[in-house]
Amino acid sequence: MLKVSIQKQLPDFLLDVSFSVNQEIVALFGPSGSGKTTILSTIAGLIHPDAGEITLGDQHYFEQGKKPMPVQKRKIGYLFQDYALFPHMTVDRNIRYGMKPGHELALEALLSTVGIDHLLDKYPHQLSGGQKQRVALVRALATEPEILLLDEPLSALDADTRKQCQDELLRLHRMWNIPFLLVTHDREEAEKLADVILFIENGRIKESHAATSLSR
Structure with a gap:
């Protein structure tokens, strides 16, 4: 608690x-x-x-x-409003930044659940808003935190993408x-x-x- x-x-x-x-x-x-x-x-x-x-x-x-x-x-996992992705790093490197050894299985499960496996070699400027949000969410959870903090993470998304990401957050919370x-x-x-x-x-x-x- x-x-x-x-x-x-x-x-x-x-x-x-x-x-x-x-x-x-x-x-x-x-x-x-x-x-x-x-x-x-x-x-x-x-x-x-x-x-x-x-x-x-x-x-x-x-x-x-x-x-x-x-x-x-x-x-703690922290998902910032602007996602705070490193522009010079690929999605894979962004996600693994700060990860400690032994969290690979958690990462594989997250990638499979969120469905961004195909984005690992891309850079943040090549991603849509929804994709950036998912990458930032995976990065925040990849270290297996005991609490997740989310600072208006969906505010910049269009209505349809926002609804999809809301559903995703609920599913990940249940998991x-x-x-x-x-x-x-x-x-x-x-x-x-x-x-x-x-x-x-x-x-x-x-x-x-x-x-x-x-x-x-």
Whole structure:
């Protein structure tokens, strides 16, 4: 279980949230600039809270008064909004970047499930938006993380591709059975993908409820 209870002073408000995530998809939903991406960044260790605690199981990622766990030691997959693929690397090299020895079987299963085997020799500029999203998703899961963070990963896709990728995320979540924490400002997407929706506004959780979409 991921447990987050943090405070972080931002330019316009104090980010002050507490929540937990089991083996489910939790959506951080709300307007742009409300603190959603900052929450992901604190979990990943890209920035540190001013106070509070972040734990995943028995691992202490952040504990007030103690040295935070380094980014590279956190068992996290992170799918950025712009996918952050290396333009000078092939798909194969992008996916394998940062992989540790012994994860090859997981990678083979992912490639087969997502269906991008035929793209391994291509470069990011040769891919469509949906293909880039799938490559970034495989790269994030190839290290067998214990939690997956997704920062509006589908926002730049057209409607049809977005729906396909939403279905893919649901299928992969059922296969991997790890916590997914998804940032989105699209209510329909949050209802479709999430088990629980946290409505974030000005750095605080204003509302929390279970998703009701029958598509789940």
